Amino acid sequence: MTLQITGGRPPLSLHKARALVAVMALLPGLAVPAALALRPAPALAQEADPAAKLAALGLLVEKLPAGTGAKATHAYQPGKLAEAVPLLKAAGVVTLDLSRTRTADIAALKDLAGLVELDLSQTPVTDLDALRGLATLQKLYLNGSPVEDLEPLKGLTALTELYAAGTPIVSLEPLAGLKSLQRLGVADSQVVSLEPLKGLSGLQRLYVRRTPLADLSPLKGLTGLVQLDVSGSLVASLAPVARMTALQDLFVGGTKVTDLGPIKALPALIHLDLSHLAVTKLDAIKGLTKLTRLTLTGTPVSDLAALKGMTALQSLNLAGTPVAKLEPLSGMTALTRLSLSRTKAVDVAPLKELSALEVLDLSETPVTNLEPIKALPKLQRLYVGGSKVTNRAPVADKSGLVVFPKS
Numbered sequence: 001m002t003l004q005i006t007g008g009r010p011p012l013s014l015h016k017a018r019a020l021v022a023v024m025a026l027l028p029g030l031a032v033p034a035a036l037a038l039r040p041a042p043a044l045a046q047e048a049d050p051a052a053k054l055a056a057l058g059l060l061v062e063k064l065p066a067g068t069g070a071k072a073t074h075a076y077q078p079g080k081l082a083e084a085v086p087l088l089k090a091a092g093v094v095t096l097d098l099s100r101t102r103t104a105d106i107a108a109l110k111d112l113a114g115l116v117e118l119d120l121s122q123t124p125v126t127d128l129d130a131l132r133g134l135a136t137l138q139k140l141y142l143n144g145s146p147v148e149d150l151e152p153l154k155g156l157t158a159l160t161e162l163y164a165a166g167t168p169i170v171s172l173e174p175l176a177g178l179k180s181l182q183r184l185g186v187a188d189s190q191v192v193s194l195e196p197l198k199g200l201s202g203l204q205r206l207y208v209r210r211t212p213l214a215d216l217s218p219l220k221g222l223t224g225l226v227q228l229d230v231s232g233s234l235v236a237s238l239a240p241v242a243r244m245t246a247l248q249d250l251f252v253g254g255t256k257v258t259d260l261g262p263i264k265a266l267p268a269l270i271h272l273d274l275s276h277l278a279v280t281k282l283d284a285i286k287g288l289t290k291l292t293r294l295t296l297t298g299t300p301v302s303d304l305a306a307l308k309g310m311t312a313l314q315s316l317n318l319a320g321t322p323v324a325k326l327e328p329l330s331g332m333t334a335l336t337r338l339s340l341s342r343t344k345a346v347d348v349a350p351l352k353e354l355s356a357l358e359v360l361d362l363s364e365t366p367v368t369n370l371e372p373i374k375a376l377p378k379l380q381r382l383y384v385g386g387s388k389v390t391n392r393a394p395v396a397d398k399s400g401l402v403v404f405p406k407s
Contacts, residue, residue, distance in 0.1 A: 050090040057084050061091050069094035069116070074101050081108040088112060098123060099141065106130045120145055121163075128152040142167055143185075150174040164189060165207070172196040186211065187229070194218040208233060209251065216240040230255060231273060238262040253277065253295065260284035274299060275317075282306035292334075296321055304328040318343055319361070326350040340365055341383070348372050362387050370394045 051061040051070075057080075059072045072093045085108045088096065094114055098106075099121040106120070110130040118131075121143040131137065132152045140153070142164040153159065154174040162175070163185040170189075175181060176196040184197070185207040192211070197203060198218040204225060210232035219225065220240040228241065229251040236256035241247065242265045250266070253275035263269070264284045272285065275297040285291070286306040293315040294307075302322040307313070308331065315337040316329070324344040329335070335354050339361040346365075349372040351357065358378050364386035373379065374394040382395065382403045395401055 050087040054084060054087045054091060057087070059084055059088070061093060064095065069114075071095035071097070071117075073097040074099075077101055081106060085109065085111050089114075094136075109134070120147075131156065153178070175200070197222070219244075226268075231275075241266065253297075263288070286310075297339075307332075314356075329354070336378075340367075352376070362389070374398060 054061055054072060055075070058074055058077060060075045061070050061072050063070050070092045072088055072091070072095070074097065081103065089112060093112075095117040096112070096115060097119040099119045101123055103120075104124040104126070106125055106127075107130045109115070109118070110133055112134070114136055115134050116136055117139040118137060119141040121141045123145055126146050126148070128147060128150070129152045131140075132155060134156065136158055137156050138158050139161040140159060140163070142162075144166045146168065147164065148168050148170070150164070150169060150172070151174045153162070154177060157178060158180055159178050160180050161183040162181065163183075165185050165187040167186070167189050169186060169191060172186070172191060172194070173196045175184070176199065179200065179202060181200050182202055183205040184203065187207045187209040189211055191208060191213055194208070194213065194216065195218045197206075198221060201222065201224060203222050205227040206219070206225060207229045209229045212234055213230065214234040214236065216230065216235055216237070217240045219228075220243055223243055224246055225244050226246050227249040228244070228247060229249075231251040232254040234256060235252065236258075238252065238257055238259065239262050241250070242262040244266065246268055247266050248268050249271040250263070250269060251273040253273045255277065258278050260274070260279055260282070261284050263272070264287055267288065267290065269288050269291055271293040272288070272291060273295040275295045277299050280300050280302070282301060282304070283306050286309065289310065290312060291310055292312055294310075294313060295317040297317050298320040300322060302324065304323060304325070305328050308328040311331055312334055313332050314334050316332070316335060317339045319339045319341040320343070322344055323340070324346065326340075326345055326348065327350045329338070330350040330353055332354060334356055336356050337359045338351070338354070338357060341361045341363045343365055345362075346367060348362070348367055348369070351360070352372045352375065355377055357376050359381045360373065360379060361383040363383045366388050367384075368388045368390070370389060370392065371394045373382075379398070379401050382401060384392075384403060385405050392403060392407065395403060
């Protein structure tokens, strides 16, 4: 059933109309216009739809696909949870989003059995005790909250995803028994030890970037990891990752790593970030034929010979390196993005066969001649700001190409 508002406006769904009427009815001195009457129009006082009542409390409900329940999201600052929980249960809510609200007391959630997903990101919540009995909870978001203690979560064995980035959490000990955990994000936290995770063989994705973490040895048995981000941490050795043969994405930029040797044992790697490492040689990665994205930003690497056979590469970032010779890149016909910004590259002739190249950054380089790249068929964006390029004529009439900065 839909509701037609007079004046030629598009129809509102019954659900949205009831929610709107419920909210308007709460505003003192404001009468509900006759045009908002439902056809047929049951008296609002007799309306038993929990979704409409939740709308009046600042929570909008939408059905999830395939009859899996409903999701409730705050439309504005929600009212008391104690009042909302019975309605959430009646509406079949299994996903609840309270992120970015002033909700601090979640005690009432202890009665919301059946909850599968809960988002408390960027709220003032500090106490998770109410979650102890939520045995069906699978996904929990605490990003940017002041939560310090994960102890109430230790019995939530159905939990598969936990995100607590930007929190003051120090210990992961309460997670030691959560065998179903597949994704864990504690970036920008105070976590110093991964020891509690050593038995979580189902863990697939782990994000611990910008933490005071230094030791990866507890992870050496987690051979099912496919994504690991330790960038910006205090990690110095990659030896524990050598057995992670399923690893596809590895981010170690900004760490104390100097030996890339363990990486050569990771044949499944697709994305590798080595930015700002004190490494000069890339021999350890020359056999990674599946690699599609490589970031070397800010490293002292100058010799690209090890990359010569990496024909699957699609994105290569060499910004801020002392690279001058580009010949090893000549066979990278799958490359779509290449950054040479702030390098010593002068001659771009080796790039003329990169038929898939779409984005090329030559900013702040000594490059002067654009003639070699004028025939690149898919080039869409070219950055030359701060370079020695003074003549743009070779690419001036190239269809579909935008040169930055625009002259």
